[in-house]
Amino acid sequence: MNILEKRILDEGIVLPGNVLKVDGFVNHRIDPEFFMQIAEEFKRRFQHLDIDKILTVEVSGIAIAFAVGLAMNKKVVFAKKNVSKTLGDDVYKSSVYSYTKGVTYDVMVSKNYLNKGDRVLVIDDFLANGKALEGVYDILNQAGAELVSTGILIEKGFQNGGKRLREKGYEIESLATIKSLENGKVEFENSVDF
Amino acid sequence: MNILEKRILDEGIVLPGNVLKVDGFVNHRIDPEFFMQIAEEFKRRFQHLDIDKILTVEVSGIAIAFAVGLAMNKKVVFAKKNVSKTLGDDVYKSSVYSYTKGVTYDVMVSKNYLNKGDRVLVIDDFLANGKALEGVYDILNQAGAELVSTGILIEKGFQNGGKRLREKGYEIESLATIKSLENGKVEFENSVDF
Numbered sequence: 001m002n003i004l005e006k007r008i009l010d011e012g013i014v015l016p017g018n019v020l021k022v023d024g025f026v027n028h029r030i031d032p033e034f035f036m037q038i039a040e041e042f043k044r045r046f047q048h049l050d051i052d053k054i055l056t057v058e059v060s061g062i063a064i065a066f067a068v069g070l071a072m073n074k075k076v077v078f079a080k081k082n083v084s085k086t087l088g089d090d091v092y093k094s095s096v097y098s099y100t101k102g103v104t105y106d107v108m109v110s111k112n113y114l115n116k117g118d119r120v121l122v123i124d125d126f127l128a129n130g131k132a133l134e135g136v137y138d139i140l141n142q143a144g145a146e147l148v149s150t151g152i153l154i155e156k157g158f159q160n161g162g163k164r165l166r167e168k169g170y171e172i173e174s175l176a177t178i179k180s181l182e183n184g185k186v187e188f189e190n191s192v193d194f
Numbered sequence: 195m196n197i198l199e200k201r202i203l204d205e206g207i208v209l210p211g212n213v214l215k216v217d218g219f220v221n222h223r224i225d226p227e228f229f230m231q232i233a234e235e236f237k238r239r240f241q242h243l244d245i246d247k248i249l250t251v252e253v254s255g256i257a258i259a260f261a262v263g264l265a266m267n268k269k270v271v272f273a274k275k276n277v278s279k280t281l282g283d284d285v286y287k288s289s290v291y292s293y294t295k296g297v298t299y300d301v302m303v304s305k306n307y308l309n310k311g312d313r314v315l316v317i318d319d320f321l322a323n324g325k326a327l328e329g330v331y332d333i334l335n336q337a338g339a340e341l342v343s344t345g346i347l348i349e350k351g352f353q354n355g356g357k358r359l360r361e362k363g364y365e366i367e368s369l370a371t372i373k374s375l376e377n378g379k380v381e382f383e384n385s386v387d388f
Contacts (some may be wrong), residue, residue, distance in 0.1 A: 019280060087217070
């Protein structure tokens, strides 16, 4: 069992509808020291790759992507979900359907910060149905950037996103993969110690 | 001139309507190493204070708050703007009017992550009209938590937020204070070298 899986077991709460609540250390309260330990594991897995920048999606990907960027000394770009005065219109954009919320939203990256030929590591906190990742991959494709690999904190292995994307050839490294949340109990698969 | 002011001059773009675009290093693309340098300056200013945790507001406060939390070894809580399944109903909530967007939105913090008596350092990226900060202060008040101080990356000194809040007795440390953006030219005031 690795430090992330241990923390999920200790502090995660299973809510109805296969929701795993980890907002005490991932997406509401954050423990920076812990995220730096996690980032070191991502670094161990990705440091042999030639990477120009890291791409994540707001909101909850930002902190872990920052930690990985710091550990690997790379700049971090976060795709935006909201239009703003400073973002402007000159963006790569992709539509993402959220099963959790039942809505479609856009993810956008300014053309200033993603260039043709950029070698990009994608980092995000959750992988479930994979729709957000597909939006990010679509943006990389529009930009002519190269997807080097993808690092995920927590993958819901019992949903189909990771399986489907890997079958398409995407390389995805998940630090904790959840096999089941049945009966309020968290079970992992493909566990790697760190 | 400090390193933040220098970067604003080098890379910031003044848009119509007194908008300062710094999304190349603050709120779209982030340079983690640079934010850690900034965080060291916040640490220098706040390390004599007794602080339990850091509070910021999603989205663009997260990265700088993470950096400060890492530098000062404190956990970071970010106030949420969107309801989610994991957030639940048991929250402190305050309404914030955004002059920029002309809309009112809620900021929310789970009651699990803010306790009576907590000594809280507030960190955010921008201070303009001060409405977002007032929402955060309101939440701290609801929780019975104690506001220790506030650290801001960029204050628009020509707007009234900082002045008004300081007159009310709030202590706010801004690393770069903009006196004017007139004619597309950035002018600072109260500059402190670091």
